[in-house]
Amino acid sequence: MKLLRSMRTVVAAAAIVTLSAGASVAEFPERTIELIHPWGPGNAMSVSQLIAKAMGEELGVDMPVISTPGAAGTKGQKTAMSRPADGYTVFDGYVAPLVLQPILGNADWTYSDFKPLHSAVSNAFAIGGRVDETRWSNFEEMMEYGKEHPGELRYSSGSRNNLPHMVIAKVLQSYGVVAQNIPYTQDGNAVKDLKSGVLDFSFINVGNYIQDKPAFNIMLVLSELPGAKASYDGAPSIADLDIDLGLSGLAPMGWTWWIVHEDTPDDVTEKLRTAMEAAMERPDVREAIAKVGFVPLEWDHTQYDEVVGPVLDQLSAMGNALKWEEEELKKLR
Amino acid sequence: MTSRTLTLLVTAFFAIIVGIVFQQIHTSMHEQGIASGGPYDNAAAYPRAVAIVIAGLVIVQILMEILSGHQEKIGLEPQALKRAVGLLFVFALYLGCLQWLGYHLTTTPMVFAVMYICGARQIGKMLLAAIVMSFGFAFVFERFLNVVLPGGIFRLNIPW
Amino acid sequence: MLFESLLAGFQLFLTPMAIGLTFIGILIGLLVGAMPGLGPLMGIILLLPVAIGLPPVAAMGFLIAIFVGGSCGGSISAILLRIPGTPLAAATLFDGYPMAQKGRAADAIGIAISSSAIGGLIGGVVLIAASPILAKFASGFAPPEYAMLAVTGLFAIALISGGSLIKGLISGCFGLLLATIGTDEFSTGYRFTFGSHHMLNGFHIVAVVVGLFAISEMAHQIIGNDLLKKPDIKVERPGFGSLLKTLRHWGNLLRSSGIGVFFGALPGAGGVISSFSAYAIAKAAAKPGEKYGEGAEGGVVATESANNATVGGTLVPSLALGIPGDASSAMLLGALLILGFVPGPILFEQEPQFVGGIFLVYMASNIFLLIAGILATPFFVYVLRIPKFYLIPIILILCSIGTFALQASVFDLMVMFGFGLVGILFRATNYPLAPIVIGIILGPILENNLRRALLISREGYWIFLDRPVSATLVCVNVLLISGALVYAFRTRRKVFARREEA
Structure with missing residues (x-):
């Protein structure tokens, strides 16, 4: 009798799991999205949490920020790159791991290996x-x-x-x-x-x-x-x-541009872009970012190359x- | 097993640690150019110093143990040892499969196996407990603390 | 000025929301602290998004309460299960667990909570009364002072290693070595990373601590024979009586809280160093009758009052200078900025009522900690009555999820398991585990400040003697070393003399 009852629980649980796995194909996002942040706890992380919160509200899911400091940000970048390209992992693409470390010969990617969502903040x-x-x-x-x-x-x-x-x-x-x-x-x-x-x-x-x-x-x-x-x-x-x-x-500033894996499906990327753009336009978000001493940026994904390209050239020089x-x-x- | 076997084991452990320090200094750190120079560039001096101190202390410790000539037998019943090894094996297997199969497929079997190793044999009760434990904790952490547990190759993530 | 800002702060604090959230924060803090893996820092990070949508004082009350509760919660699992819930509680193990073994679990938890609350309150008084002065004093500490202080800290290892001094030192050095893994911040080179990006920031200290203590403890538990029985442990009713028991150790309380505030106010030192130092000093100052390491109340009082006083201490440089005392207060500073308050000297001038409000929520969270903690003790102690075959898998799941949650990394779980094996080996050979923890914490402080000091110096090692505070610390260290050598020599001679007699 006991066994039967527990078996039923197993079946029920299995049903929930399969159902949810099936649903993920239909609707993005259906669960928590993680933002990989390349620095330790501090002001930059708080700013990312702030934007992630607003972006999560636009998407209807939570967006926790995972702090993975190490090797001037390259640990975070590598961690994010090792995740599946399903849109559930967003990179906090700070200039150091994204542009500077490749120039210094410590990383083998370039900024164009990623799909941009929207520019986030800069810090002079x-x-x-x-x-x-x-x-x-x-x-x-x-x-x-x-x-x-x-x-x-x-x-x-x-x-x-x-x-x-x-x-x-x-x-x-x-x-x-x-x-x-x-x-x-x-x-x-x-x-x-x-x-x-x-x-x-x-x-x-x-x-x-x-x-x-x-x-x-x-x-x-x-x-x-x-x-x-x-x-x-x-x-x-x-x-x-x-x-x-x-x-x-x-070029001479710190900044971050949120990006996703190159292979992320286009419809998923589009949803993330729309959400981030909406979040970055919100006056409450802009105001809170400014209070921390960061500058909210306005470039959308179409301007990624024309903004980041010159940074790469100048820093290389x-x-x-x-x-x-x-x-x-x-x-x- | 005697205390001398264990001493040998722990000495080997520290010998390997010290060995790794020197091996890395002479290979990886040397190649990176951080094994010499002043405090700005020399990343090897400090770990080398600590490793030498460890080596010295371990030698003193061994000499003391040899001088005291003290040796005792460690009484551990074979059954108990089997349980401990079994637990570690199951847990290692669990952690090894976590990335691959995901949290939801691996945790219930792990809990069940650990209970079995402990000697529990009421299959129904154990199964129920295993399911309640693994999914209960997953619910609390995923729902309230926003932790995304490993989904594995099947991407099994429950949207609570 | 001070009194006025406190009075003005009352208006901001006395709202149902601020009081309610502070209380909830304490409960959350106790929980994340008690669970192996998560700690106050993770609690704050996970709940910061909730907090930034709240009114400022309520938000800060919520987060500070998590910090306060989390700094105490680790002691509960240390006492009950011999697993420090956070690295902060690694020293609480020494006497807390033996107390529980002697049937005094509720007492031990009661004392841990009372000491935490009182230590926290003492820290708060210092915070309120002496913030600017203490901040000024602490900001005079530069790399040479930190390096010398770290050397002094190494003596704590010797004092706490109980049975064998040499084994304790080996464990401590092992910790120092572990701390060097990852990216060297001076040369920017990689040390002992073996080409893996997971290793670029070394091992996460929490993964190491959970592995060393919790996994090895589970292996130890499963060797026992009473796995299926419901443990027949008589648990005495805990109560506010433990507050009185704690107050009897008033000298220890004051001293340990002072140590806690001091290390808290030094940016970068933090709670682990406080609790270990307070324990070491309490042990050194103990009366012959008090058996430290075998369940002395004083041991629990020292570590727990120190690590919670540290919370008050870290808020000093955080609020008064805008320099975070540790990672948790760095998150608090981030929250403050988002809420629109700029920490630093200006905050005290321009927003005195808000500063008053923060002081009040901090004091209130310590009082709530006392109330909530004592009332919840029976539930905590209930853990002891769960049959082992349930408890062991529960702890294994908690360790796994808690460690995974740190950086969403399966690699951290491998680290945890690996250090579980190291923990088993060390236990089997009587090498103490706690010195590893203090070694990992002290390691970067020692190495980086030593190298930093030498880089700053224009005349090499003389920098350590040129600066008065640093020179004083050098003298203290020399005295301690020679004292230890003389002591070791004498006991050695005594031992040999005794052996010859026999």
């Missing part, structure tokens, strides 16, 4: 110092000091060989200044050590800046976009420099800045 960086600094008061003066004291300056770009490092190395190379980058696990800690005088300058993102504006002397905003300059209350930007770094648009810094540092030792 600046070079900042302390307000009570006595050795210099602006970027040009710091560069003069750096030239006179080769290898003396200590700065942090967050981690080694990341996008801010590449841009800062390029700027320093243009001025012929050799400085030592100090990698930090959490970017808040680099800012802390800048404030306490251990570092001479550091990359500062908008989030760091708005937390304690009076503490920083923003010497150079690493973007020529007027919006970025405005986020730092009109501090000088690379557009104001005498030298041309060859960087424009999204300056790839030697990091090598230059390494070699100059070795010479000094």
Whole structure:
């Protein structure tokens, strides 16, 4: 009797499973969609959770964000690529794993190996110092000091060989200044050590800046976009420099473009695109993103190539800045 | 089995660990160019130091055990040992099949097998318990915590 | 100013929604904490999307309560099953489990919960009274100080390794080595990854801890003979009496909470270091009658008050400086920003009533923890009465789902299983498991700050002596090393003398 009853449960359960498996062909999405995020917990992850939540609401399912940090974002990218191309896995395509790491020879894909959904957010960086600094008061003066004291300056770009490092190395190379980058696990800690005088300058993102504006002397905003300059209350930007770094648009910034696997069916991709576009247009979403210090982006999937292509070209062109810094540092030792 | 066999086993374990550290430093890390230089580039110095400390400590530990000459027999009934090995085997098999067959096809048999190893023999009751446990937990985690359990090649995911 | 902001915060806090959600957050926290695998961080990540749609103080109450409850919940499974639900509770095992074995399970849980709540409240008082000062002090800690502090932390390994000092040190070094797996953040090279992308960030600490403790424990349980019987355990009625028992350890409570707040306020240190250090110091300061490691109440008091005081501590740099103290508070900061509040000095000036509200939800969640925890203890203890043949598969499923949920990765499950085997080997040969956990946590702090300090320094190792706090820590470490050597030498001589007598 007991056995019979339990058998019936098995059959019922099996029926549910088969039914749902059959239904998945008919209607997308019928279950939770996961977003693979390439960084650890922090502000960038919160922003992705925010967009994922809105996008999930548009699709009628939940969209949890899975944090898979490691190897400058390539672990997340590889994890997402190993998933089935059924639209239930969306990649948080940050510039570092998507464009920069392939340039540095650490990954074998290009941005065009993926189908774009919609651009998500960008995040501008600046070079900042302390307000009570006595050795210099602006970027040009710091560069003069750096030239006179080769290898003396200590700065942090967050981690080694990341996008801010590449841009800062390029700027320093243009001025012929050799400085030592100090990698930090959490970017808040680099800012802390800048404030306490251990570092001479550091990359500062908008989030760091708005937390304690009076503490920083923003010497150079690493973007020529007027919006970025405005986020730092009109501090000088690379557009104001005498030298041309060859960087424009999204190239010197952090950004993410949500993408899916190349083999994802077109109708599924289309549904995801529509949902993400709707989510990115929502005023509440845009407002919340802006509060974290990120900029919501408006490019849709048709503009993927024309926006990301130049980033690849510009970053490839300056790839030697990091090598230059390494070699100059070795010479000094 | 005696305590000396176990000591041998654990010593072999640490020897392998230390060996791997040196092997990796001389192959992979050397090729990547991170096995020498200053603190910015040398990723090998610290693991090498730790491995040397482990090797030193293990040698001291072995010498102490040899000097004390202490050896004891470990009394474990064959039945109990069989159960433990069986449990590990079933669990390894379960984890191995999880990716392939998915959570929903593998969990109920795993639970059932573990109960069987424990000595339970009321098939109906065990089956019911196994089903309730595996689907109950799946429901809680998938429905309330948004966890997507492995679907396997059949893509079996229940939209609760 | 302080009093006013608290008073203004009351208006924001005293809404049915804020109070209700804080209470629910505690329950969720206790659950995710008690289950092997998930912990406070995963709880916060999983429920953040729910929170950001709520009114700010209610949302923060909900998330902070998960943090508080989750930091305590791990002790429940540690006490009952010898499985730390989170790495935070790995040190609670030492005395919590022996207490339960002696029939004092409810007492042990009661004490764990009371200590957590009181530790949390002490942390909260510090948070309210000294946030800016403590934040300033902590921000003076730079890489040289962290590196020296990590060296001091290694002594905790020696103090907690119980039976054999050398075996404890080997376990600890094994943990240090495990922490090096993955991408080296300085050279950006890959260490011990064997070409697998799964290994690029090393092993997930939770997968390692669940494997070491839970899987090996299940293998240990199944060796026993009473698998089918309903365990005949008499469980005494728990109650608020355990609060009194906890308060009797007031010295230990204050000291351990202080340690917890201190490590919490140092960004990057966190709860595991707090609880291990507090345990080590409590053990060192114990009276001869207290048998640490065999079910001493003081052991549970020390670890649990410390790891919950850490929560209050981590909120200090998070709120006052905008620098997250650990991964969980990094998520809290993200939530704060989305809700429209910028953490940092400006927050205290511009939104005093909101800061007051956060302080209040934090204090309230600790009080709720006490109430909910004590009331729920009978249900927790019921676990002990489940026959083993049900309990073992339940735990195996929970370990599997909980570990899988961390990164939706089957590889993490393989890691868990592998470390299950390592755990069995270590147990069979009497190598302690807990030092591995502290080794994994201390490893990156030690290595990275050592290398960071040397990179920052313009004159090599002198940087450790040039800075006053770092120099002090160097002295402390030298004293500890020489003290330990003298002690080891003396006991050795005593042992030999005794042997000769015999």
